[in-house]
Amino acid sequence: MSTAPATAAFATPPRRRIPGFAALFLRKPVAVGALVVLVLLVLAAVAAPLVAPYDPIVQDTSATRQGPSLAHLLGTDVLGRDLLSRIIWGARDSLGGVALAVVVMLAIAVPVGVTAAYVGGRVDRVIMSIVDVVMSVPNIIMTLAALAIFNNSMTAAMITVGVLASAAFSRIFRSAVLATRRELFVSAATVMGLRPLQIMVRHALPHAGGVVLVQASLFAAATLGIQTGLAFLSFGPPPPAPTWGGMVADASKVLATHPWMFIPTGGVIAIATLALGLLGDGIRDANAERFTAPTRVRGLEQNRAAVDEVVPAAEEPLLAVRDLTIGFGDRGALTVVDSVSFDIAPGEVVGLVGESGSGKTVTALALLGLLGGSGRVTGGSIRFDGRELAGDRKAFAEVRGSGIAYVSQEPMTALDPTVRVGAQLIEAVRHHDGCSRAVARRRALELLEAVRIREPERVLRSYPHEISGGMAQRVVIARALAGRPRLLIADEPTTALDVTVQAEVLALLRSVQRDTGMAIVFVTHDWGVVAETCERALVMYAGQLVESAGIDDLISRPRHPYTRALLASDPHGARRGELLPTIGGTVPSPADWPVGCRFAARCPLAVDACRRAPIALVDLGAERTSRCIRIDALVAEEKGATA
Amino acid sequence: MLALVLRRAVMSIVLVVVSTLAIFVLMSFVPGDPALTILGENATPEALERLREQLGLNRPLHEQYAEWLFGALRGDLGTSIFSGEPVAKLVWLRLGVTVSLMVGSTLVIAVVGIALGLLSAVREGWTGRLLDAVSLVGFALPGFWIGIVLVAMFAVAVRIFPATGYIPPTVSPGGWLASLVLPVTALSIAGITIVAKQMRDSARDALSRDYVRVLRATGIPERRILLLHVLRNAAVPTTTLLGLTAVSALSGAVFIENVFVPPGLGALVTSATLRHDLPIVLGVGVVFAIIVIVINLLVDIAYGVLNPKARVAR
Numbered sequence: 001m002s003t004a005p006a007t008a009a010f011a012t013p014p015r016r017r018i019p020g021f022a023a024l025f026l027r028k029p030v031a032v033g034a035l036v037v038l039v040l041l042v043l044a045a046v047a048a049p050l051v052a053p054y055d056p057i058v059q060d061t062s063a064t065r066q067g068p069s070l071a072h073l074l075g076t077d078v079l080g081r082d083l084l085s086r087i088i089w090g091a092r093d094s095l096g097g098v099a100l101a102v103v104v105m106l107a108i109a110v111p112v113g114v115t116a117a118y119v120g121g122r123v124d125r126v127i128m129s130i131v132d133v134v135m136s137v138p139n140i141i142m143t144l145a146a147l148a149i150f151n152n153s154m155t156a157a158m159i160t161v162g163v164l165a166s167a168a169f170s171r172i173f174r175s176a177v178l179a180t181r182r183e184l185f186v187s188a189a190t191v192m193g194l195r196p197l198q199i200m201v202r203h204a205l206p207h208a209g210g211v212v213l214v215q216a217s218l219f220a221a222a223t224l225g226i227q228t229g230l231a232f233l234s235f236g237p238p239p240p241a242p243t244w245g246g247m248v249a250d251a252s253k254v255l256a257t258h259p260w261m262f263i264p265t266g267g268v269i270a271i272a273t274l275a276l277g278l279l280g281d282g283i284r285d286a287n288a289e290r291f292t293a294p295t296r297v298r299g300l301e302q303n304r305a306a307v308d309e310v311v312p313a314a315e316e317p318l319l320a321v322r323d324l325t326i327g328f329g330d331r332g333a334l335t336v337v338d339s340v341s342f343d344i345a346p347g348e349v350v351g352l353v354g355e356s357g358s359g360k361t362v363t364a365l366a367l368l369g370l371l372g373g374s375g376r377v378t379g380g381s382i383r384f385d386g387r388e389l390a391g392d393r394k395a396f397a398e399v400r401g402s403g404i405a406y407v408s409q410e411p412m413t414a415l416d417p418t419v420r421v422g423a424q425l426i427e428a429v430r431h432h433d434g435c436s437r438a439v440a441r442r443r444a445l446e447l448l449e450a451v452r453i454r455e456p457e458r459v460l461r462s463y464p465h466e467i468s469g470g471m472a473q474r475v476v477i478a479r480a481l482a483g484r485p486r487l488l489i490a491d492e493p494t495t496a497l498d499v500t501v502q503a504e505v506l507a508l509l510r511s512v513q514r515d516t517g518m519a520i521v522f523v524t525h526d527w528g529v530v531a532e533t534c535e536r537a538l539v540m541y542a543g544q545l546v547e548s549a550g551i552d553d554l555i556s557r558p559r560h561p562y563t564r565a566l567l568a569s570d571p572h573g574a575r576r577g578e579l580l581p582t583i584g585g586t587v588p589s590p591a592d593w594p595v596g597c598r599f600a601a602r603c604p605l606a607v608d609a610c611r612r613a614p615i616a617l618v619d620l621g622a623e624r625t626s627r628c629i630r631i632d633a634l635v636a637e638e639k640g641a642t643a
Numbered sequence: 644m645l646a647l648v649l650r651r652a653v654m655s656i657v658l659v660v661v662s663t664l665a666i667f668v669l670m671s672f673v674p675g676d677p678a679l680t681i682l683g684e685n686a687t688p689e690a691l692e693r694l695r696e697q698l699g700l701n702r703p704l705h706e707q708y709a710e711w712l713f714g715a716l717r718g719d720l721g722t723s724i725f726s727g728e729p730v731a732k733l734v735w736l737r738l739g740v741t742v743s744l745m746v747g748s749t750l751v752i753a754v755v756g757i758a759l760g761l762l763s764a765v766r767e768g769w770t771g772r773l774l775d776a777v778s779l780v781g782f783a784l785p786g787f788w789i790g791i792v793l794v795a796m797f798a799v800a801v802r803i804f805p806a807t808g809y810i811p812p813t814v815s816p817g818g819w820l821a822s823l824v825l826p827v828t829a830l831s832i833a834g835i836t837i838v839a840k841q842m843r844d845s846a847r848d849a850l851s852r853d854y855v856r857v858l859r860a861t862g863i864p865e866r867r868i869l870l871l872h873v874l875r876n877a878a879v880p881t882t883t884l885l886g887l888t889a890v891s892a893l894s895g896a897v898f899i900e901n902v903f904v905p906p907g908l909g910a911l912v913t914s915a916t917l918r919h920d921l922p923i924v925l926g927v928g929v930v931f932a933i934i935v936i937v938i939n940l941l942v943d944i945a946y947g948v949l950n951p952k953a954r955v956a957r
Contacts, residue, residue: 133654136939137662138931140894144916145666145924152917225785229898232787233913252791252902262791270783277782368860372851401862408860413853418875418951427871428861463951476857483862 021210024286031282034275041272045091054082056089057240065258074264077250079240083261086242087268093237094244095272097158097227098220104162105169105219110212112166113173127170134167143226147235154227154236161223169215176211210287217280221273228269244269317343318519319367319404319487323380324390326359326366328590332378336590337363338543339380344487349513349520351530351537351551353566357587359543364489364523368406369396384487402432405485409492411473415464421475422460428482447478450515451508470501474508481512488513491523506533527570531555536623539563542587542598545617549624559626561606561634562599597628605630605637651943655936660712662932666925667708694724711925720926725918730926733911738930740809740907743819744896745934747827749889752834757874757881759835760842764850765869774843778836786895790829790902797825809905826903830895834888841884845877852876879950886942890935 150156231245
């Protein structure tokens with residue numbers, strides 16, 4: 001669970017054969033144990049005359065109210081009847097009643113649910129309306145009415161329970177079948193010309209079967225509670241017939257003086273209920289695993305590259321990152337960002353560029369102390385304004401919002417959907433300024449005006465879903481500005497927006513940067529954004545910084561083959577009619593990082609030396625660095641191309 | 644919102660009609676003579692005839708039902724076969740007890756369940772494992788069994804709360820609360836574990852959302868994120884579940900009232916069932932149906948308040 005983000009983002013799970021349902025179920029010891037307990041209970045009930053040591057209704061006045069002994073394993077009751085024998089015989093009433101209710105429920109709910117799902121349209125609507133009504137009927141009263149009418153017949157009560165419950169379960173089975181309808185193989189069967197009924201019986205039913213089994217066992221557990229409860233209230237077979245609920249009632253009468261009797265009588269109900277519930281859980285898990293094979297993060301030791309040289313910055317840096325190393329998984333065993341170092345000067349606008357899986361977003365989140373899931377900083381330092389943040393939760397909490405702010409990629413999910421825009425802005429303003437609501441509201445309006453929202457009053461009153469994506473991103477930016485940050489980390493702030501809105505939001509961020517003098521780190525894969533807004537860019541590949549340079553130098557004269565390939569594949573620079581070049585292959589996942597240059601497998605210039613040992617960052621002068629030993633070849637090709 | 648209330652009202656009428664009609668239809672299926680079933684083999688022919696007349700068994704089913712329904716609309720739920728008292732009066736006298744139990748246990752389930760769920764969502768480890776263990780116990784043990792243990796503990800060992808009985812709030816508000824503590828506890832345990840587990844899942848889901856990350860990045864304190872944003876977002880599914888637990892508390896009250904013997908509707912309907920006193924069963928059925936309707940309506944309204952999208956969509 002906690003390792004999911006790491007695998008999703010960085011590792012491709014190995015394909016493997018998914019075992020069948022039975023095999024998956026048998027791997028669950030708890031569920032198998034529950035099944036064994038249930039089978040034993042049922043067998044004991046069926047074979048009661050053979051296994052019960054005593055007659056359940058024969059009284060032995062010489063042995064009343066006994067605790068457990070060899071003669072009476074579970075003791076005896078007030079009339080000297082053997083409790084174990086009564087429990088075994090009583091299982092017929094309780095388990096038989098539950099089985100009846102389950103059969104009735106399934107006999108109605110499965111056909112009704114499947115029909116509603118498959119026929120659809122008006123039939124579905126009519127069935128679902130009836131289901132809605134029946135679901136609201138007070139079940140307990142109907143069950144009691146059945147008992148009143150049918151002379152305390154537990155059979156009548158259990159049939160009623162089954163009939164009434166079938167409404168809710170029809171609804172569940174309907175959704176289960178609807179879900180399987182969307183599966184590919186059902187549409188394939190339709191294309192092959194199978195009739196709907198054939199599809200239903202041959203394909204959808206087995207697929208939804210898991211859901212039916214889970215629900216049947218959970219319903220059985222609930223019904224056992226009702227059945228024993230009714231017997232406890234002295235419905236059903238009259239005394240001296242043994243029933244589980246009736247035995248609890250008998251035991252409760254002498255609880256103060258003979259508490260033992262209460263334990264086995266309640267205990268058997270608890271064990272049976274628990275077994276049914278755990279069986280249901282086991283089936284559900286096994287069924288779920290059939291469709292999502294488990295993936296495991298491999299905790300490989302990483303080959304650490306040689307210690308990198310520091311990228312120098314012109315001024316006293318606002319942010320200084322040194323050898324930042326980030327790991328995911330158990331104790332950060334899987335390194336995804338490897339010894340990254342860079343500086344950000346006050347007011348500087350820097351691009352952090354790379355493909356998905358390069359580690360750029362993880363790096364950005366680490367700067368805020370917000371690595372999700374099992375991610376953690378395993379080495380290095382993050383100094384903001386001279387203060388060390390790495391490993392210091394309190395320092396991060398103080399810096400977030402007021403020192404370093406954040407704008408995320410998807411504006412529509414960046415706002416709490418249940419809280420008005422105004423309340424979310426005012427909340428941020430009040431947190432940072434500690435002012436009154438009225439003052440905070442005024443400042444919120446100013447912030448909205450600062451991000452050029454035309455009707456700030458109306459937007460303040462809106463819920464996030466009532467405003468457009470572009471507007472939402474402006475609101476997110478406005479909120480990020482509430483703490484007057486000196487560094488803004490913008491993680492692909494325009495990717496989710498329409499092209500026209502993209503340009504507006506970029507222009508807005510540029511003008512806000514000019515007005516406030518804050519620094520911005522643009523995390524992006526879009527060279528257009530980098531070229532338009534950044535002074536400098538850092539290029540990341542497979543968790544490492546591979547090149548950094550001023551923006552003009554980087555774009556016109558890349559000094560790393562990866563940067564060159566990334567620039568060439570950018571649609572902005574493409575010429576009409578020419579095929580857009582792409583980089584062959586994919587970014588290697590962190591578990592598969594090679595010892596040598598991580599780009600070597602995709603690099604046209606790679607030689608044996610590239611693969612042999614870790615490549616260090618090389619200072620090229622003029623504030624440029626590159627992690628490449630084939631720069632000469634690169635420059636030669638560049639000259640050849642221009643000549 | 645108004646349209647929603649109107650639609651609910653129409654559905655409610657349908658619901659009451661359907662559930663009471665079902666009981667009438669069931670009565671017509673009774674093998675043999677219902678009067679004989681009710682009064683037993685030893686009844687005199689006169690008594691049988693009188694009961695048939697009283698139940699209207701000599702007339703066609705639809706007439707019987709129409710008469711009962713129009714009576715019910717005027718607030719006349721018939722009279723008890725056993726005691727001859729008007730059902731409406733019997734029900735009215737006992738309504739407060741059952742509603743106290745139901746509302747009390749729903750409040751306890753909401754407060755304790757949500758708090759436990761939220762706590763175990765942020766604290767991995769022993770809080771979560773404890774919740775899992777308690778859930779298993781709450782799931783496995785029937786409420787009436789837990790109730791009996793509570794009675795035994797408090798009637799014998801420590802006498803902080805009255806083990807059985809009921810004190811109306813008009814007599815003593817403090818005594819009323821004290822008399823509710825044990826039955827409400829027995830009624831709430833299963834619900835608390837269900838709500839806590841659901842709350843834990845919903846809160847974990849909310850915590851993994853983008854907006855929480857951005858709120859953290861904005862510097863909003865963790866406590867506020869949890870108690871305002873996460874709680875509010877997790878409240879939407881939890882409200883639906885609380886409606887369901889309120890309804891099942893109503894069923895649970897039928898069993899629990901036979902353990903703690905407060906004079907509520909559950910105790911009334913149980914004894915009426917044992918005596919085949921169908922007018923009372925029908926009358927309590929109508930009241931239960933109305934309570935369920937009110938609960939569903941409250942859930943819908945709460946859902947609309949908590950989920951701004953639902954408000955627009957409806």
